[in-house]
Amino acid sequence: MGWSQSFSHVSDAIYEADRNARAGMRVPARIVADEVLFGQIGRDRSIEQLLNVATLPGLVGHVVGMPDMHEGYGFPVGGVAATSVTDGVISPGGIGFDINCGVRLLATNISRGDVDVEPLLHQLMRSVPAGYGHGGRLELSHADLDRILEGGAPEIVRRFELGSEEDLACIEGGGQLVGARASAVSDRAKHRGRDQLGTLGGGNHFLEIQLVQAIYDREAARTLGLELDQITVLVHTGSRGLGHQVCTDHVRAMDASLARYGITLPDRQLACVPFASPEGGAYFAAMCAAANFAFANREVLTHRVREAFREANPNAVVRVVYDVAHNIAKIEQHGGKRVCVHRKGATRAFGPDDDDVPAPYRAIGQPVLIPGSMGTASFVLVGSGASTLSFASACHGAGRAMSRTAARGQVKGGELRRELASQGIAVRCPSNAELAEEAPIAYKDVERVVDVVHRAGIARKVARLVPVGVLKG
C-alpha cells in the first residue's frame, strides 16, 4: 500500500493525510474517492506525487487529488494545488506540457435517426488533421500568431471570421486570458505551433460524435440545450507543440533559478519560482498566451465541425455548449484569499451565481465536461462551487488505470476496432497500437468517477453522452 496508509477515510468520498505524512509537507493532502477508486489510485506513484506537491512553498489550505488521479510527472494527473499570489510559487509542472488541454461540447439540432455517422466521420477526418506532427490548414504570419496568443478565440472569430460571437459567450473566460503576453512566448514555441492551429494532435486527444443517452437533471439540461437522442460533438485537444515548448522553456529556466530563491524540491519537475517574481510573471504571461492558442485551436476546430455537419445536412446548426480547460493555472478567490489554482488534469467547477459563469448558465452553475475513455460514456455536470473542499475543482476524465505497455499487452487494436464497431461506434485511428493504448480497459470506470464527484458535492450530473463516432488524435 505504501503512501496510501498515511490517509484516513474521513467521509463518504474523502480521504485525508495530515501534513506529517511525509517530511517537508506544508499542508495536508485530500483525495476525493470511494474505496474502489482509492485502491486503484494507490497502485501507482500518484499519491507519493501528491504528497510531493504538498511541499511547495506558499500553499494555501490543502492539496487535492481527484477520483481520476493517476501517476504523472511532478504533479499527479488529477492534482489541484492553490498557492498564495503574494508569498507562494507557480510551478509549470502543475499545469503540464499541454497547457489548456481541455474539452469543448457542441450541441446540434440533429437527432440520431437523422444522420449517417460513417460519411460524417469521414468528412471530419478529412478536415481535421490529427496525429503526430501534422500541420493544420490555417497558415499564420508572425503577426497573426502574436495576435492570437494575446487575443485567443475572439481573435479567430473577429479577424479570421471563423466561428461566431455566440460561441465566445460559452467559453471559459470568453476564450481569452487577459494576462497573456506574446512577447513572453519563445520563438521556438511559436515556430513549433505556427502550423498547428486547427489540429487535434495525438495521444488521448479526440473528436467524438456522441448521442445524449440519459438526462439526470431536466431543468439544467434544458438550460444547456441538451435533450435525449440529440447528436453532440466533444472536442478534446490543447495548445499543441506551442504549449509543450512553453512548458519546456520555463521548467528549464525555473530549474536554474531554484537556488537563487532558496527552494528545494523532492522532484525537479516541480520546478517553481515565486508567483510574484520576474520569472513567475514571465511564465504566467506565456502560459496565458498558450492557453489562448488552445482556445483558438478549439474555435477553429468548431468551424471545421460546422462545415462537415453542413455538408452532411445543410440545415444543421452546431452550437457551443461550453469549453473548459483541465490543464491550467487561474487566479481565483478562495477562502477570502487571492490564490493561483494549479489544475493538472482537473476541471474548474464554479457554482451558481458566480460572475465567471456565463450569464445563461448562472442559475445552474458552470458546465463541467467529463470525457470518458474511447467507447465509454462522457458526462455533463454543473459545478457546485465547492471552494472549501476542492478549490471548486472536479475530475477531468476517467483517468488511466493501466500503462500503455500493459494495455497493448492485453488488447489488440484490430480486435478493439471490430468490437467498437459491433457496439455501433465507428472509429478512425491510423495506428492499431495507439488505439490499443487508449482502450477502455486501460482507464478507470468513468461512471464511478463521476458518481464520486456528484456525491462529494463538487458537481451534479446533468446528462450522459455515448459515442457513435470517434476520430482519434
Next chain:
Amino acid sequence: MRQPRHRFGEHTGEVELTVEAPSLAALFEEAARALAELQAEDAGGAPTRSEERITLTSSDRDALLVDWLNELVYHGEVNKCVYADVTVARIDERELEAIVRGREPLAPRTAVKAATWHGLRIRSCDDGVEATVVLDV
C-alpha cells in the same frame, strides 16, 4: 562491455524510458534511437534529410539528457521527422555536440510532448552508464 539497449517501463500516464550503454556518448545516442522508435514505427529506415549539427550546454549531466531529448522533440516537430541516425561527437558533464539526420516517417506513432525531469537519473555502473527518464506522451 555493456551493449547499448533500451526498454520502455511501466508508467500509468506516460512512458518511462530506461537506457543503458557503455559510455555517456553511447547512452545519449541510444536514448535518441529509443525516442525515434517511440515516435515512428519506421524510425530505423534510412534518413531522408540532410545532416544537422546540435550543440547544447546544460546545468548538469541529468539536465543535459533532458535538454538533448527535448532538442530532438523540437527539431522533429518543426522539421516533420524523427532522428534515429545520431552521432554524439563530443560530450562531457554539461556540454554536447552531435550530428543528426532526420527521416520523415511513413508510419508515425506516438506524439511525444517533452522529456520530463521527473524521476530523472543517470547512474554510472561498472561497465557503463544507465539512465531513466519519463517522456510526456
